[in-house]
Amino acid sequence: AQSVTQPDIHITVSEGASLELRCNYSYGATPYLFWYVQSPGQGLQLLLKYFSGDTLVQGIKGFEAEFKRSQSSFNLRKPSVHWSDAAEYFCAVGTHTGNQFYFGTGTSLTVIP
Amino acid sequence: NAGVTQTPKFQVLKTGQSMTLQCAQDMNHEYMSWYRQDPGMGLRLIHYSVGAGITDQGEVPNGYNVSRSTTEDFPLRLLSAAPSQTSVYFCASSYRFLETQYFGPGTRLLVL
Numbered sequence: 001a002q003s004v005t006q007p008d009i010h011i012t013v014s015e016g017a018s019l020e021l022r023c024n025y026s027y028g029a030t031p032y033l034f035w036y037v038q039s040p041g042q043g044l045q046l047l048l049k050y051f052s053g054d055t056l057v058q059g060i061k062g063f064e065a066e067f068k069r070s071q072s073s074f075n076l077r078k079p080s081v082h083w084s085d086a087a088e089y090f091c092a093v094g095t096h097t098g099n100q101f102y103f104g105t106g107t108s109l110t111v112i113p
Numbered sequence: 114n115a116g117v118t119q120t121p122k123f124q125v126l127k128t129g130q131s132m133t134l135q136c137a138q139d140m141n142h143e144y145m146s147w148y149r150q151d152p153g154m155g156l157r158l159i160h161y162s163v164g165a166g167i168t169d170q171g172e173v174p175n176g177y178n179v180s181r182s183t184t185e186d187f188p189l190r191l192l193s194a195a196p197s198q199t200s201v202y203f204c205a206s207s208y209r210f211l212e213t214q215y216f217g218p219g220t221r222l223l224v225l
Contacts (some may be wrong), residue, residue, distance in 0.1 A: 099163065
């Protein structure tokens with residue numbers, strides 16, 4: 001069965017520091033991978049996605065993610081965090097069959113001045 | 114474009130009551146879906162549709178019905194509300210499956 005694991009429930013970083021949010025997936029074939037961000041009280045917004053090709057993908061708001069097949073991972077990174085990046089981040093996988101998405105449980109990011 | 118709209122924003126139900134959560138999009142998207150978000154559980158897919166007249170079950174479909182009579186609308190029906198259905202519900206749409214999903218603002222449901 002497909003699954004997505006985000007091992008870190010909550011992360012706190014200082015403004016200006018680098019950030020890495022972890023995501024591991026379980027899926028038999030090459031997955032379609034996504035990162036979404038949810039600001040408090042809002043719906044989700046797509047940050048970036050990976051389908052194939054270059055394993056390092058760039059997204060909006062200065063985020064990037066790297067697909068590592070050998071580690072079944074799709075970690076999200078940002079070189080310098082801004083206070084406005086405080087939000088909840090979700091990793092998701094889309095399946096080749098079944099037209100369904102599976103989301104991780106999310107990582108809550110706090111940014112301290 | 115209004116994007117994806119959801120009504121109501123907040124609803125309180127008693128156990129056993131039924132209700133419909135409305136979802137509409139004005140982007141001519143074929144793929145629409147409903148998720149529930151619970152603390153520590155992330156988002157779980159309830160039902161989805163790949164086009165008008167076509168719906169299918171997601172990960173947690175029990176207790177919910179959907180229909181897709183038009184491209185624009187994708188209502189979610191709770192047949193007999195239970196406290197376990199207390200959650201925040203999100204509707205999302207995309208041009209096709211795997212294209213960028215646009216999420217509505219959510220409906221917060223409390224079942225007493």
